Amino acid sequence: MKRTKVVDALKLTDFGSTVNVKGWVRTHRSSKAVDFIALNDGSTIKNIQVVVDPSKFDAEMLKQITTGSCISATGVLVESQGAGQTVEIQCESLEVYGLCGSDYPMQKKGQSFEYMRQYAHMRLRTNTFGAVMRIRHNMAMAIHTYFHEHGFFYFHSPIITASDCEGAGQMFQVTTKNLYDLKKDEDGKIKYDDDFFGKQTSLTVSGQLEGELGATALGAIYTFGPTFRAENSNTPRHLAEFWMVEPEVAFIDLTDLMDLEEDFIKYCIRWALEHCQDDLEFLNKMIDKGLIERLKGILESDFVRLPYTEGIKILQDAIAKGRKFEFPCEWGDDLASEHERYLVEEYFKKPVIMTNYPKAIKAFYMKIDDEESGFGGKSGQTVQGTDVLFPQIGEIIGGSVREESLEKLTAEINERHIPMKDMWWYLDTRKYGTCPHGGFGLGFERLILFVTGMQNIRDVIPFPRTPKTAEF
């Protein structure tokens, strides 16, 4: 008999028909007259109740079906008598695929997330992680669908790279060299001509530069892949391996870019509310009581578009009125998290797209404002960067219009002492038919944190990679 997924079985209304479900036992309650088995197959956060008449089954077999066991149950679909469920199965036959010992690590409810991280391979079978993983899937699907519908092409930027894009943080080295027999040259430098790629290589920290190559050929692309930072940061916000989404578009200006950022992130959140209702309701109840309201709040608000220079004024006004901050905020300073939160959560009470930052605190490739820039840009001093700041999590998107002038870009690269020889292919985009373009980066796990209400980034990716942890 063909299996029906639990998510589908729960929607059936042809009572009296026979259905088969398969899954893992969440709970098994026994009494003399009746056994109730709550069965889950991962297709939904909801369980289906299998009602078993113990007189019809082998008592020893029934007793062994404990939490975590995997079974197949066939029976008659009936309207449920219990609260909170509409459908249950009057069991006619049971098959046990796999029993589950009492040492099952997900045996008890209410284990700490820290405990569950040690069993990341088993935590996937819990309500919380099932919900998070289904939402994670849905957010990925929202991203692909959004870009596909808007004419962007999914573009696979390389993972192994010989160039250090933004110089952002430390990189992981990738090598096939025999570390027991490292050949060195006369100056004592390790020789890489015999390494796999004939040169020193590392894991990418961003696909943006390659993304620009794509956008200036295909018009609009997005990357969505793993990126890596070898930072020794043991925080709830950092992973050594995480997924990034980086769209890049030709022929856009700062307004287009901000429109894209706002439209895109709202699309993702709307998708979550429309496709992940059950999982969100669970998380809203168990993890974060303000979750759904906060998600809806994002959809309902027009994001504030705030030039950095104005932001600084607002913060300095607040300080003048007695608001205390730990860190200074003079024009030219990088804003601290407390400043961003003040603007987003206290002052505006909605998401803020901050723009036109001082050149010195942003990356070399951002378009330098000129007299005609508008938006509170200061000619020669600010760049057309955009950070989308969200309540609770701070920066969720960082983007910019890119400097398309070969001359200005080269000057910036020289001023920052970025080795030019690694950048020839990037500069070629400005040399041959350069065009205005821009894009942004979204840390995928940051989005999942926001959409699930989870607090630790290690709990929104199946198998987190952090300092000293590469288990599973």
Added chain:
Amino acid sequence: MKRTKVVDALKLTDFGSTVNVKGWVRTHRSSKAVDFIALNDGSTIKNIQVVVDPSKFDAEMLKQITTGSCISATGVLVESQGAGQTVEIQCESLEVYGLCGSDYPMQKKGQSFEYMRQYAHMRLRTNTFGAVMRIRHNMAMAIHTYFHEHGFFYFHSPIITASDCEGAGQMFQVTTKNLYDLKKDEDGKIKYDDDFFGKQTSLTVSGQLEGELGATALGAIYTFGPTFRAENSNTPRHLAEFWMVEPEVAFIDLTDLMDLEEDFIKYCIRWALEHCQDDLEFLNKMIDKGLIERLKGILESDFVRLPYTEGIKILQDAIAKGRKFEFPCEWGDDLASEHERYLVEEYFKKPVIMTNYPKAIKAFYMKIDDEESGFGGKSGQTVQGTDVLFPQIGEIIGGSVREESLEKLTAEINERHIPMKDMWWYLDTRKYGTCPHGGFGLGFERLILFVTGMQNIRDVIPFPRTPKTAEF
């Protein structure tokens, strides 16, 4: 004025209206009376023709607009007089974003693919690579859409791993160790406790084992991410970094698996035929005259489902009748490419799903056939592996039902001397509520080769990583 993408502009019919297009000049033909600029913006393989009255524009400016230049053209939409196009633009104003010198590497048509690989950042602007990349995007979108619609969840298996999954090929080492100061223990072994992850790590060769963790919790998952092989293979079929799709499903048997494989690959090919018509027509004309016919052929054929043992018989019959093969094919041998091609291209003339291979030539995790297996399996000797064999490219999918018995799996692991200590989490799926399950792997670039008719795998990924090559 808002830009219209070329793909959309070409569909317009409101002649007389004013439109703006932006893009890169493919060709610029000048005469006394009129200039024709063929403009492409990457949104489609087709160019839009911009018709320029040279008397209305600065002659010097016009002269500079050569192949590769980036411009914005605004003008009146008119019905085209030329063959092969329905719409053109009578240019009223022109803006030059970026000129392009005569050293532009994509200047000439008909450059060799080998030449273009040196300019992988610029080849994206050519017809062939534009088509390939748009098809690549579409195949990714087909994959995500297929699995989403079928209730699979996208599951991110880790890239950096401390375990060597299948022992498949050589792996890339990932490290943050200072190679100039490698600490060693008393036995002279390099110490990894001070490496980033506190142990030796490498880049994944497959997400399958982690995928099984996902499937035995969420019911059905798929991975789609980069995988790595440090093999020194300089062939048109091998990349050191490539993308793999690996679905994994609980509660399926061999028939379900074969159905899934066939349905999935046909869905992808149907998607290409429906969504990539222009690009396929171009490739069919310029690269591979049999392409579209071959793709349609796949849709129209029921894949042959052939147990290995029967396949060997057919091959031995052919040999008996005088067919010559380079390699032997006795029961127990791994089939060579020539054998697969004989079966697919000569004997059956359609795709073949070969099943029930001898245990010894397949991976440790495949389900061992027993008396009840059917499908030509030999109890204890064969495993429920499935290779989908396609014309021209050979194996496009490799999959299997997985061994769900802890006892049998452990015996296999011991027999093959796979270090158990690295596998504890994998074995836990068999220990706690084990379930029948299976899945397959599809090399994404192999699919793109098949769908585009391209011959070299380096030409279907933006920036190929191969021995001695990690440029861009």
